[in-house]
Amino acid sequence: MAALAERWTTRQAVVTLHSFDGDALRLYYEPLPGAPVTTETLDVRPLFTELPELRRHRCDNGRHRSFFDEARSTELAHLLEHVLIELLAQRGRAREDIRGATNLDEAPACYRVRVSGWHDAAEAGECIEKALSLLEQQELWV
Numbered sequence: 001m002a003a004l005a006e007r008w009t010t011r012q013a014v015v016t017l018h019s020f021d022g023d024a025l026r027l028y029y030e031p032l033p034g035a036p037v038t039t040e041t042l043d044v045r046p047l048f049t050e051l052p053e054l055r056r057h058r059c060d061n062g063r064h065r066s067f068f069d070e071a072r073s074t075e076l077a078h079l080l081e082h083v084l085i086e087l088l089a090q091r092g093r094a095r096e097d098i099r100g101a102t103n104l105d106e107a108p109a110c111y112r113v114r115v116s117g118w119h120d121a122a123e124a125g126e127c128i129e130k131a132l133s134l135l136e137q138q139e140l141w142v
């Protein structure tokens with residue numbers, strides 16, 4: 001398990017490993033004080049340019065919205081979930097074998113993010129780092 005860090009800090013959030021069990025990764029996502037909780041003040045389009053298949057993600061958001069519409073006003077933790085799913089799919093994992101969920105753990109702002117379908121912890125660690133750097137890129141933070 002040495003391959004998987006226990007905490008990642010970005011300019012927007014602290015992400016903590018809850019567990020990596022079987023093929024399931026569980027993270028906590030906590031926005032830093034003053035950092036946005038949702039994507040409403042972000043421009044997510046550069047992310048969809050970088051990861052075009054994100055547009056085709058199915059998302060059970062209860063509002064029958066496409067993921068592109070959803071992504072423009074959703075929690076950053078939920079966006080992280082979908083980016084992790086996409087990076088895992090890019091590594092050749094069949095999309096139907098990947099599952100994800102994001103839930104509010106504790107008000108006002110601690111989220112639980114779960115993504116399953118990983119081959120191993122090292123792969124998860126690499127994708128977490130890539131996903132967080134994609135979410136940190138300046139183009140999003142208008």
Ligand SMILES: [Zn+2]
Pocket residue numbers: 058059060061078082
């Ligand atoms: Zn979703």
